Amino acid sequence: MRYLALLILPLLIVSCSNSNKTNAISKFYEDGRTRPIVAIAPVVDSTSYDVPWSLSDELTSLIRTNLSKNKSIFIADGDDVANTLTSLDNPFNPDISWMDDRFDQNEFIVFLELVKHTNSKVNKATNLDMIMRVKVVDVRGKKPKVILQENINDKYFIAKGNFKYDYNTTKWGSKEFQESRMGMAHMQLAKDIASRVSEYVSLSKSR
Numbered sequence: 632m633r634y635l636a637l638l639i640l641p642l643l644i645v646s647c648s649n650s651n652k653t654n655a656i657s658k659f660y661e662d663g664r665t666r667p668i669v670a671i672a673p674v675v676d677s678t679s680y681d682v683p684w685s686l687s688d689e690l691t692s693l694i695r696t697n698l699s700k701n702k703s704i705f706i707a708d709g710d711d712v713a714n715t716l717t718s719l720d721n722p723f724n725p726d727i728s729w730m731d732d733r734f735d736q737n738e739f740i741v742f743l744e745l746v747k748h749t750n751s752k753v754n755k756a757t758n759l760d761m762i763m764r765v766k767v768v769d770v771r772g773k774k775p776k777v778i779l780q781e782n783i784n785d786k787y788f789i790a791k792g793n794f795k796y797d798y799n800t801t802k803w804g805s806k807e808f809q810e811s812r813m814g815m816a817h818m819q820l821a822k823d824i825a826s827r828v829s830e831y832v833s834l835s836k837s838r
Contacts, residue, residue, distance in 0.1 A: 645726070658705045667836040669828070670707040671695050672716065674763075680748040684803045690745060690763075692713040693817060697825035703833055706738050723766055728766060730775040730820040739778075739832050741767040746782070759787045759816045767828055769835055783823055787816035 658665055671694060676687040691709070699706045715733055716722075722742035734740050747762035767779040801807045808814040 644701060653715070666703060666705040667832050668696065668705050668707050668736075669740040669741060669790075669832055670710045670712045670734065670739070671698065671741045672712045672722065672743065673709065673776045675742075675744040676748075677744055677746050678748040682798050682803075686745060686748065687715075690743070690817060690821060693821035694743065694824050697821050698828060700786055701825070701829045704829060711736060712740060723764065727768060727775050727777065729775070730770060734770045738769070738771045739769055740768045740837070741828055742768070747784075756788060761785045761787070763820060763824060765824060765827065767831055778835045779828065781827075783820070783827065785816070785820045785823060787812065787819060 632770070658668065671691065674691045674694070676685070676689045676690075678686070680686065688830075695706060696711065698704065710803045712734065720729060722740075723744065730740070744764040745767050746764050747760055749760050750813070751760050761784070763783045763785075765781055765783055766777060769776045796811045796813065798808075798811075798813065802809055809818075833834060
């Protein structure tokens with residue numbers, strides 16, 4: 632039991648540290664007004680792209696991190712949304728009536744699906760083609776309302792000639808990955824999504 636406790640304690644410390652970094656922004660402005668409370672559901676990875684880590688975990692983390700940099704919104708705990716969803720729920724279905732009163736601790740829910748993540752040859756170069764389906768639902772009222780639904784398509788140059796990375800060794804979480812073509816491509820995609828979501832959330836909150 633002592634050994635188990637020693638293993639768990641560092642994980643709790645890291646978890647609390649990460650939580651504090653993500654939620655450094657208060658729910659309230661100094662004048663008492665509330666910031667938009669935004670929850671991000673885990674990215675659904677509908678691709679078959681083979682890497683030795685979870686693209687869902689990576690992209691969810693990147694998007695949360697980029698959104699948390701916006702001091703005009705408050706990022707809620709995404710685990711609450713993940714635990715609320717069931718295997719029968721389809722956030723991308725036009726009928727969203729099932730969301731009634733399901734997410735009453737939040738104001739906006741962001742649903743994401745990675746529908747394309749492929750390498751495409753262009754002459755002697757290789758592009759990384761990515762499509763993320765984004766849906767933002769305003770759940771403040773009695774009836775949920777979609778405020779954003781679109782596909783964000785990013786193409787990123789990842790290789791030329793013999794310049795390639797071995798992503799079995801250059802993995803997500805390493806400094807080498809952050810500086811790799813795929814790492815930079817994923818960061819750019821996350822920034823584009825965060826910017827788009829922030830824009831629509833801020834606009835909807837102001838109305």
